[in-house]
Amino acid sequence: MPDKIVVAGVSVDTRHWIGGERVASAEMFTDHSPIDGKPIGEISRGTPTEAAAAVAAAKAAFPGWAATSRAERARILHAVADGVEKRLEELAIVETTDNGALLRSHRRGVMPRVAHNFRFFADWLLTLGHEDFETRGHTNHVSWDPAGPCVLITPWNAPLMLATWKVAPALAAGNTVVLKPAEWSPLTASLLADIAAEAGLPAGVLNVVQGYGSEIGDALTAHPDVRRISFTGSVPTARRIAASAAANLTPLSLELGGKSPLLVFADADLDRAVDLAVEQYDNAGQVCLAATRFLVEESVAQEFTRRFVEKATALVQGDPRDEGTDIGPTIHPRQLEKIDGFVQRALAAGARAVIGGHRRDGRYYAPTLLTDVAQDAEIVQEEVFGPVLTLQTFATEDEAVRLADDTRFGLAATLVTGDPERAERVSARLVAGTVWVNCFFVRDLQAPFGGSRHSGVGREGGTWSFDFYCDLRNTVTAPTGWTNHG
Numbered sequence: 001m002p003d004k005i006v007v008a009g010v011s012v013d014t015r016h017w018i019g020g021e022r023v024a025s026a027e028m029f030t031d032h033s034p035i036d037g038k039p040i041g042e043i044s045r046g047t048p049t050e051a052a053a054a055v056a057a058a059k060a061a062f063p064g065w066a067a068t069s070r071a072e073r074a075r076i077l078h079a080v081a082d083g084v085e086k087r088l089e090e091l092a093i094v095e096t097t098d099n100g101a102l103l104r105s106h107r108r109g110v111m112p113r114v115a116h117n118f119r120f121f122a123d124w125l126l127t128l129g130h131e132d133f134e135t136r137g138h139t140n141h142v143s144w145d146p147a148g149p150c151v152l153i154t155p156w157n158a159p160l161m162l163a164t165w166k167v168a169p170a171l172a173a174g175n176t177v178v179l180k181p182a183e184w185s186p187l188t189a190s191l192l193a194d195i196a197a198e199a200g201l202p203a204g205v206l207n208v209v210q211g212y213g214s215e216i217g218d219a220l221t222a223h224p225d226v227r228r229i230s231f232t233g234s235v236p237t238a239r240r241i242a243a244s245a246a247a248n249l250t251p252l253s254l255e256l257g258g259k260s261p262l263l264v265f266a267d268a269d270l271d272r273a274v275d276l277a278v279e280q281y282d283n284a285g286q287v288c289l290a291a292t293r294f295l296v297e298e299s300v301a302q303e304f305t306r307r308f309v310e311k312a313t314a315l316v317q318g319d320p321r322d323e324g325t326d327i328g329p330t331i332h333p334r335q336l337e338k339i340d341g342f343v344q345r346a347l348a349a350g351a352r353a354v355i356g357g358h359r360r361d362g363r364y365y366a367p368t369l370l371t372d373v374a375q376d377a378e379i380v381q382e383e384v385f386g387p388v389l390t391l392q393t394f395a396t397e398d399e400a401v402r403l404a405d406d407t408r409f410g411l412a413a414t415l416v417t418g419d420p421e422r423a424e425r426v427s428a429r430l431v432a433g434t435v436w437v438n439c440f441f442v443r444d445l446q447a448p449f450g451g452s453r454h455s456g457v458g459r460e461g462g463t464w465s466f467d468f469y470c471d472l473r474n475t476v477t478a479p480t481g482w483t484n485h486g
């Protein structure tokens with residue numbers, strides 16, 4: 001099998017990146033493009049042996065990287081960002097080919113965000129204070145010490161963006177990393193390894209292991225030398241990882257699914273509400289933060305639905321490489337099956353498809369809005385992770401809050417209202433890691449990000465990332481000449 005494949009004109013190494021070297025596995029797995037379902041290439045299929053080698057490389061590189069000054073770490077991370085920006089077009093087209101998300105989004109939003117992830121955490125590192133305070137004449141000195149090798153496990157819906165949202169703070173904190181990208185979208189992680197090496201990141205500081213989570217996951221997450229695990233993905237996999245990490249009490253950060261509400265009150269600017277609602281089809285609905293449950297005040301529900309249908313039916317679904325495409329394919333036939341299963345079960349249970357409700361050719365699923373759904377219905381309670389939205393109505397603010405909060409998730413919520421006092425009141429009553437008022441997906445990397453309940457454990461972002469990726473130490477020093485007897 002070739003060590004390199006050419007993807008949309010870009011050469012991508014198909015091997016792992018361990019200790020600053022490319023390492024091949026005996027077995028391979030086939031990576032397919034969601035655009036047409038065709039094979040892109042054969043990728044090294046990691047085994048527990050390569051997983052252990054990657055952790056060993058991260059362990060060996062840790063003392064050197066941890067001892068590197070903050071300024072030097074920040075300089076190298078900025079050089080990684082430069083490399084991302086230099087290869088932005090290549091990263092964008094490779095990612096689109098691999099995961100089917102829109103090329104225009106990768107070019108204009110996602111890949112610039114990848115670079116920003118590195119710049120932001122490099123700069124934030126330099127602002128981290130050493131908290132000093134006094135206790136009865138003694139000095140307390142709080143330091144942010146690197147924790148050690150980190151295992152970062154990432155999904156396929158925004159592969160490089162979500163990987164670097166973890167890699168950047170982990171490296172900035174002085175840790176070394178083993179990154180395990182999703183097997184449905186392995187390519188840009190390999191390009192990141194090249195970019196990091198060119199930027200001067202020392203060997204072993206970033207390692208990339210390819211393969212199936214079910215085959216190498218435990219070898220990474222149960223490894224006694226791993227000091228942190230950060231995971232974004234599904235709840236069942238999170239449970240498995242948490243169980244595996246329990247053996248060594250390895251600290252975890254889990255960013256999981258959602259079933260977030262979009263609350264539209266009668267006092268809202270309806271056009272804005274509809275614009276925000278249509279945005280929920282972004283990335284073919286494969287977004288953990290998506291506000292997939294529309295909760296609309298009865299008096300405006302009919303007009304909201306009319307305007308939504310007008311806008312949603314004008315969306316163009318097709319090849320994600322075309323500038324005019326608004327919705328691309330779903331990632332994998334298994335995901336398509338899963339999405340359609342949810343929709344057909346909902347229809348059989350009495351839901352009505354206002355639009356969509358069916359597959360299209362290939363891996364494409366028609367943008368769908370379902371109504372006449374009960375609060376306890378599977379389609380209202382479970383994450384679909386596809387272009388499938390539901391609409392329910394409410395009569396009072398209390399009912400809106402009750403419906404919004406009545407799932408096992410707590411990742412995000414979006415409110416559309418013209419009344420700032422209502423916005424404040426309702427936000428305070430919702431269990432959600434992020435609440436957006438009259439906006440959606442406005443992200444500042446210094447904000448805490450994560451979910452409550454089954455949407456996750458812990459927060460990352462700004463200082464919260466360093467809180468997770470560092471071992472905080474308090475050193476208490478007695479004043480000169482002090483004795484226990486005073």
Ligand SMILES: NC(=O)C1=CN([C@@H]2O[C@H](COP(=O)(O)OP(=O)(O)OC[C@H]3O[C@@H](n4cnc5c(N)ncnc54)[C@H](O)[C@@H]3O)[C@@H](O)[C@H]2O)C=CC1
Pocket residue numbers: 153154155156157180181182183211212213214216217218221232233234235237238240241255256257258287288335338383384385
């Ligand atoms: N929160 C989010 O952003 C995401 C949520 N999901 C949800 O999960 C559903 C299923 O998607 P999947 O791809 O099956 O998600 P998944 O959670 O199984 O996969 C995510 C990552 O976990 C890895 N993984 C799988 N088993 C593992 C194990 N035992 N140990 C360590 N790592 C392991 C995978 O290789 C991949 O890198 C979706 O339909 C969606 O509802 C999926 C991807 C992202």
Ligand SMILES: O=C(O)/C=C/C=C(\O)C(=O)O
Pocket residue numbers: 157158162165232286287288289443449
């Ligand atoms: O903005 C972030 O840091 C995270 C975004 C998460 C997603 O887009 C996702 O998981 O779908």
